[in-house]
Amino acid sequence: MTTEKESSAAVADLLHDAGEAGRADAADQPRLTDAARKRRRRKIAALGGIGVALAIVILIIIRALSGSNPLPSIPSELPHHVSDIYGVNQPMGVAVSPSGDRVYVTESEGSRLVRVFDSSGHQIGTLQPNSGNGSFRLPVYVAVSPKTEEVFVSDRLREAIDVYSPSGKYLRALRPPGSSSGKANPLGLAFGPEGGLYMTDVGGSRQNHRVLVLGGSGSKSLRTIGSRGMFWFPNGLAVDGKGDLYVADSNDGRVAIFNPAGKLVSAIARGVGEGDLALPRGIAISGDRLFVVDTTAQTVKVFHLHGNVAELPTYIGSFGGEGIGNGQFRYPNGIAIGRNGRIYVTDRQNARVQVWEY
């Protein structure tokens, strides 16, 4: 049996040989005759065809291995609706565990707790703080630590972030300080690549709305992002692998985009054109895709990220639409994407979580 190390060495040798051959080819390139040009065109066409075939083969292999369609790397395709998860009263936030086997959904009406589902949509448990009845709390957004798999839930009524272990045990409540006085009012939650917990704070007047980055498992404030008055009820957050931050600045109708240093570098704006936003709330990133839940537009808008945070994301299209049918929304709010590319969107007024796939 060939070991993994031997396989890697063989691949490296092949790549080296191909590189050498390419360089020699370029150095010795002669002037072409007509026949040579025809041969070259045929060769180009043949290689193009090989490219197509190779891509198809790769897609087939990936599909076979993952069991779920992955996000394509080319920004041209929109997902399709596959199923719904019912049993949640006015769902708002949603998050998926790093392994993808657990889906956490906040329920803002009725029992007001977090419902936990398996990847098939079967409820396997609930999360709630140690004390208080259903009226005493209001879970809104949820995020799962990629490192510890602890579950963080913002509670607007209690002005706190409740933390649960991966097994569902209630651990503690975080109450970050407010920007002017008192406590912060946490809303959106997301983890950065360095492990910091990003949260939107809507406590106080608009002048005080901000993004706060917490470290040490959320126990201390690391830094604040956004100047006074920059945000107006910021909701969802997403941080890419490089630390670029995307904030659904909801009432301003935009997605504000920051570089890792916390500098505002671009924004997807409000408007009536294609890709313009209305009331963005939930937001998520997967690969080179940015997904923005536009609540009053009743859609999820999809953008292509170019890899350069200063470059405005390109609008690809949207999915959803207003209604009660399959794949239609009534006030969607939160969004999360599992490792397998499965997209979960809370459909608030239809009391369900919609599942979409590529």
Place this chain on the structure above:
Amino acid sequence: MRKSARFAFVVGCVVSLSIGVGTAAADNGPHVKGQGLTPDTCAACHRAHTGKAPYNLKENQEALCFTCHGTTGTGSNLDVQDGVGYSGTGRSGGAAGALRGGGFKYALINTSEPKPVRTETGKLVEATIPALGTSELKETTSAHSVDESSQIAWGNGPISSTSEMGKSISLTCGSCHDPHGNGNYRILRPIPTEAGTKTEVKIPDATTKVYTTTNYWASWDTNQMEFEYKVSEWCTQCHTRLLAGSGSGNANSGDATYTYRHRTSYTKEEWEKSAPPKAKPNCIQCHVAHGTDATMGANASQVAYPNGVVGKETSFLLRLDNRGVCQTCHNK
């Protein structure tokens, strides 16, 4: 590999993976007055030709309003369903706490523990109805229904010698409030849509807006005292025959249903004589606008609506359990 061949290879991969993209209708965000000549926020709530609710609304009005101002309203500090104002209530940034008008599903009124302060002769000096903490929500026992369901506007219409209780109406948020803003206190419509009256009641807006309270007995607003002597006039645009002046408790109104009535009318001249603010016999001294968590005992829970029906909601938007509001003033 030649450059052109490499290019063809990449193009082949790209083409094979690409699929046509769909289009999307853009929409707009929260309502804001003063959007200029080409406002882009109209479409947040309205559809010119494909509306699904009155006023060309794209959606049931209650769901639209509660997207920002309800339990799931992450775009406002005013949650009128829970009766909670979060820190920063009002754009000037008020304190967190219980909303002055109560809530439609939950309220934060400590309805069982009024704290009246009296003179030695028993005359009321001041009183407190404490507000509960924001994590102590209690389910409402009565509330104005804003779900467009059919209900009776008790007392609507002129004095009648026959049993005319009031007309049937349906209410939603916009029945009382103008979502586009109108310069009035709490963006109250000068004439509620279901009132059927023609005389406007305008209460100028307060410069400093205070939406929360720690004392539900203090129904007045020190930032807009005009509210205090005009509010009954405003409420009784719908509840017409409940507007009653001094002495109405002993004077037959001539109405078959609303015959003897507690005073609710309070004029500006009377108000000016009695300032500074204290309890006034107006509508909101005893009732909240949105909903209450007051509970009723054996007798109070059997009080019927004017049509004789004993309903589930016998707390009638009162600020205290049973008839605590009567006792606080009258001390019997």
